[in-house]
Amino acid sequence: MTRREELDPTSSLWDLFAVYLHVLRTKHGLSCAAVGREVSAARQTVSHWESGLLRPDEDQIRGLDALYGTGGLLEWIAFHAEIVHDTRWQMRHMQDDARASVIRAYERSFVPGLFQTPDYARTLFTLEGTVEDVERAVAKRMARQERLFSADPPHLTMLLDEDVIDRVVGGPEVMSAQLERLLELSEMHHVILQIVPRSQGFHHGLVGPMKLMTVGRKLIGFTEAPLGGKLMQSPKEVHELALRLDRIAADALNRAQSRDVIRRALESLT
Missing domain, CATH: 1.10.260.40 (lambda repressor-like DNA-binding domains)
Known part of the structure; x- marks a missing residue:
């Protein structure tokens, strides 16, 4: 076909x-x-x-x-x-994410799926109650992460709100392992991890999670929502999303400062 x-x-x-x-x-x-x-x-x-x-x-x-x-x-x-909402946007977003050579994203509430530990992901799937087979969902999420360690990994810029690392998901033990995971990933050459501090107050990420993916020669945007999200391919929308991500990055801490914030959050759990 x-x-x-x-x-x-x-x-x-x-x-x-x-x-x-x-x-x-x-x-x-x-x-x-x-x-x-x-x-x-x-x-x-x-x-x-x-x-x-x-x-x-x-x-x-x-x-x-x-x-x-x-x-x-x-x-x-x-x-x-x-x-108009398209019910297949989420599925297409996942397909684009898997093929992207460059990903720039902002997350306001939770650690992004590509960076989650199995226990952190398991806790989210269990508490959300949106999947029937939690272990299968966790296995699929972990399989997605294999590309981070491939010979040709995507280049990732992840902007995380400080609330993401302060929110203890799954208890201190699960969250400690998750923060250690973030520190490890932040040292990889193809990963840029920056924290948007709470002290910043207003910033352009408060509207919700967003992502910009480079797939071949195309730039594809995605904004998340509780029951789905929106996939964007028009030059105008993609340009506006890129500007918003630039503004969020401008308000974020640099890489070293971001690691310090994560370490302090980790120390508070031990």
């Missing part, structure tokens, strides 16, 4: 958008290359639009509307696809 055959226009507006692009192009008897010449895109890029792998930018969407004579319909579909 091809990627285009996997699209489901009944469950996703972006899938509907991709399917409709293919319908319009074939109806007009145009090749991908011909469409690309009209809207300043490569032939393969046009093919990726119709497979849902890439999305045209705003100018290209307007160009496609003009080319196909759709009277702005493509622009309207794209607008609503951006703002």
Whole structure:
């Protein structure tokens, strides 16, 4: 089954958008290359639009509307696809995370999954009560972490609110092991770990967790929410998310200062 055959226009507006692009192009008897010449895109890029792998930018969407004579319909579909919740965003986020070469993230409440110890993860899964098989969920999370120690690991910048390391999850023993884990990871050459101190007061991460992933040549954003999250690929949204992460980093402690804060939190538990 091809990627285009996997699209489901009944469950996703972006899938509907991709399917409709293919319908319009074939109806007009145009090749991908011909469409690309009209809207300043490569032939393969046009093919990726119709497979849902890439999305045209705003100018290209307007160009496609003009080319196909759709009277702005493509622009309207794209607008609503951006703002309507897609139930598959979380799944796609995990797939992008697994392929990302660079990850920049901010976490406000808990240690990120890539940095969690088994006991810390087990405690969260148990208390959240959102998974049926806790041990299987823990094993999957630990398997994700193997890439941190691979020959070609992703470059990680993790910004953690000070509340993350002060919140004792699972009791002193579990939390002590978790803080030791953070200290170990912070020494790895491909990991930048910074703490946003509570003394900072207001900062741009207080709206919630966020992540920016580099997957190939694409920048993909994700903001988390209790029942899912939002995946972002439009240049405008990704740019705004990058600026927000820059501002959070500007308010964070440097790497050495951040390790000192973690050590003090660790000492308070022993």
